[in-house]
Amino acid sequence: MALRYDEIVRTGLARQVADLIRAAIMDGRLAIDERLPNEEELAHRFGISRPTVREALKVLAAQNLIRSRRGPAGGTFVTRPDPEGVAQAITDAATLLVGTGSFGREEILVARIETETLCCRLAAANRSAADLERMAAEIALQRQDGLSDEDFCASDVRFHRAIVTATGNGALRLMMHAVIESFIPVTNMLIHRDNERHRAADSHERILQAIAERDGEGAARLIRRHLEGLRGVLDSALERRAAARPPQVSEGEDRTSSDIPRHDDR
Amino acid sequence: MALRYDEIVRTGLARQVADLIRAAIMDGRLAIDERLPNEEELAHRFGISRPTVREALKVLAAQNLIRSRRGPAGGTFVTRPDPEGVAQAITDAATLLVGTGSFGREEILVARIETETLCCRLAAANRSAADLERMAAEIALQRQDGLSDEDFCASDVRFHRAIVTATGNGALRLMMHAVIESFIPVTNMLIHRDNERHRAADSHERILQAIAERDGEGAARLIRRHLEGLRGVLDSALERRAAARPPQVSEGEDRTSSDIPRHDDR
């Protein structure tokens, strides 16, 4: 008999338990909204302690696979995965990637241009009246004076999201969520200083018009031009910025003392 | 002085701690590869106990934000987010959504058609010789006789992934990962019964040819036809299936006893 030397497990118990339960959920052995045994029972069944079970459950809860409630009739339940939550998680992850500079500006810009162009075509074909209203409302907001940079950027995000929603395709929307939420801020942070805003709002207006008229090709052409216009502005803005302040390393002030918030000492 | 009545916190301590640390990582107050204080120290600083700190850290570890090592020079470190890991997480989440029927067949199919068409155009423009080789290798594999359904499907996935990779756009690749990995299996499970395979391989061959010749429009047209052909096959397959076995509710056998694997009782 061949003795296998790879049987011993080096991963943590909590990790293993989490993986087991996740697998059970993923392939349907645990149905949606099904109640898992309580923590003590789980600990006993797996032959581990309750804190370890809890670590495992926390991991799964962090991935939105389960939820817990206290009290009788409480317990741990398998959650129905909702597109919104998943989209949010994807966005967070993508934002982090973008933040660390995993992608180049050009990559992000090309991805935006191509995917949003596509969405415009589909949106023109499938948009509802409500979609048009939502987009028009954002444009009106963007035309207001005295809007803060953050508010303008947020409205911009919502406008582009509205286009995606107007495609009427949930699967596409899930993917695009990440693009819109995490790619736009990067491209927009430096832009819209002052009167770039009006040009952006005008572009949005024309795009809306084309989508309203069910002119998919026109809308696609317009948003492509809109985003490619961004590229020029972005490049020059970055150059200006680089010239203005030479490479600096963020001068960590009192980092070690303030990086973790301090509670009272009980 | 206005007393605020919404100050009391109803969320768990572990959750709060996780959120605080995540926020610190996200906006850069905790640098990549920086070492956090050890668990005891964290517990003391936050004014909570170590198991609670550990639950919080597990949550963050589940999101690939931190990693932990034992021993001296060990501890908890902020991880550099890697696109591969994020892509995998996105894929898992998307797979779950698809599995629960959150999206319709038509939605998924349209999303695939549109996004992959786009990728073909970009791939034709940017593909390298290595990309072409990878695609050719998969086609050769798909032409082999005696390939299992799983193996054929896996090769199909790799082929479509190769197209995405050939775009040379990492950001786009991240998004498409979810589409390819989680949308393809759904559309393919029922297909490729017997000799559909040859038609698929032929389609792949023509697409490769077009991409090799830098004919973006041609490649786009071909993959669109390829995927739209799938729609017909899929619809008829599903109808056949529905007719063959009437609505059944999966006859849970001994679910309650086997849903959670049982360890020995120590």
Add this chain to the structure above:
DNA sequence: GACTCTCTATTTGTCAAACCTATTATTGTT
């Protein structure tokens, strides 16, 4: 002197047993 081995200190991983707190079903009272 250079190398290898062992030992130790540090840090995460796991455990046990208790207590706290939120939630709900039940019971009792009006």
Add this chain to the structure above:
DNA sequence: AACAATAATAGGTTTGACAAATAGAGAGTC
């Protein structure tokens, strides 16, 4: 019948301890 007190349940947290892994220092050997 409606409402309020109460008990039971199950997750949330704490305390304190021990186990396991590992980097690095120090002892021993060639």
